[in-house]
Amino acid sequence: MSNTDDIRWVAQVTLLGDKTAFDKLTCKYQSPIRRFFLNMTMGDVPLSDDLAQETFIKAYLNIASFRGLSGFSTWLYRIAYNVYYDSVRVQKHYADIDEIQIDSQHQTQNEFSAEKMDIHKALKILRKEEQTAVLLFYMEDKTHKEIASIMNCPLGTAKTYILKGKEKLSVYLTQAGYGNK
Amino acid sequence: MFTLHKLDMETNNDKMLKDFFGENKKEIADFGFSQRVMRKLPEQADRSWIMWLFAGIGIVLTLLLGLYTGLIEYAFLFIQIIPQLYILIGVVSFSVIGGTVVLLGQKNSYRMI
Numbered sequence: 001m002s003n004t005d006d007i008r009w010v011a012q013v014t015l016l017g018d019k020t021a022f023d024k025l026t027c028k029y030q031s032p033i034r035r036f037f038l039n040m041t042m043g044d045v046p047l048s049d050d051l052a053q054e055t056f057i058k059a060y061l062n063i064a065s066f067r068g069l070s071g072f073s074t075w076l077y078r079i080a081y082n083v084y085y086d087s088v089r090v091q092k093h094y095a096d097i098d099e100i101q102i103d104s105q106h107q108t109q110n111e112f113s114a115e116k117m118d119i120h121k122a123l124k125i126l127r128k129e130e131q132t133a134v135l136l137f138y139m140e141d142k143t144h145k146e147i148a149s150i151m152n153c154p155l156g157t158a159k160t161y162i163l164k165g166k167e168k169l170s171v172y173l174t175q176a177g178y179g180n181k
Numbered sequence: 182m183f184t185l186h187k188l189d190m191e192t193n194n195d196k197m198l199k200d201f202f203g204e205n206k207k208e209i210a211d212f213g214f215s216q217r218v219m220r221k222l223p224e225q226a227d228r229s230w231i232m233w234l235f236a237g238i239g240i241v242l243t244l245l246l247g248l249y250t251g252l253i254e255y256a257f258l259f260i261q262i263i264p265q266l267y268i269l270i271g272v273v274s275f276s277v278i279g280g281t282v283v284l285l286g287q288k289n290s291y292r293m294i
Contacts, residue, residue: 017228019219026215034209049214056218119205138202170194173201 006072013063022063026056029073032140033080039135040084042120051087055080070149077142077150081132125172126165133161134169 005024012021033055037048058079066075123131129151136142136150148158247253260268 015228016232017225019222022222023215023219026218027211030211030214030218031209034214035207038209052214053218053221057221057223060222119201122201134198135202138198139206166194166198169198169201173197178197178201 003071010066022060029076051083055083074146074149081150122172125168130161130165134165137162
């Protein structure tokens with residue numbers, strides 16, 4: 001399924017109010033968006049599903065503002081990014097962000113989080129912006145330009161986030177003996 | 182020498198991170214998520230009539246232009262003149278070629294899935 005399909009479905013939703021077309025978009029992007037939230041919330045499945053749901057509803061309500069300059073996926077990630085930081089702000093955790101506290105609050109015991117404990121432990125050593133940039137780059141295969149667009153920051157800043165995140169993670173993983181596996 | 186070593190290390194780190202994230206990258210099954218989203222979407226007016234409106238306008242315009250220019254009349258005359266065998270061959274080859282193209286297209290899209 002290509003980007004042409006995305007444009008066609010977006011046009012069907014915008015012009016005809018066709019919900020079936022939006023269902024197709026949701027089915028296509030539910031996995032990457034939920035995975036993104038799952039990693040950002042350190043494995044909190046209910047919270048990540050709530051945020052993903054909010055993302056898709058916001059996308060539906062604002063789909064007319066999608067101009068097609070970036071891909072639909074990039075546009076959707078940008079909404080997801082905003083939804084995530086809005087949720088953090090609403091919980092009044094953003095001003096005096098205590099990441100460890102947030103992460104431990106978000107961390108719930110479930111089979112998925114147990115399975116992904118290593119990646120979440122590794123991500124915890126990064127700042128939130130670095131986490132976002134690294135996840136988008138290495139996990140979601142986004143380009144530097146797309147990441148800058150999603151995070152609404154200059155290209156150089158996005159590159160710096162990735163570089164710093166990469167350096168910290170490399171040291172962490174090497175010390176944990178990951179490279180020797 | 183130092184620069185080369187640094188470059189080599191960066192490439193190794195990059196590969197290590199790609200492997201690490203690749204190993205942890207998993208597809209999440211839908212399990213009714215899309216349906217829950219669809220249920221929560223606010224109701225909006227059905228605008229599918231726009232499609233039918235434009236289709237109707239298109240048909241009317243085609244007929245009017247056809248009648249005005251005499252194209253439709255000419256087409257009917259042309260059909261009466263040309264041998265029926267030609268029409269038959271045309272219809273059959275159109276179906277065969279069209280069917281093959283559609284089948285090949287579907288096969289390609291299945292491969293992409």
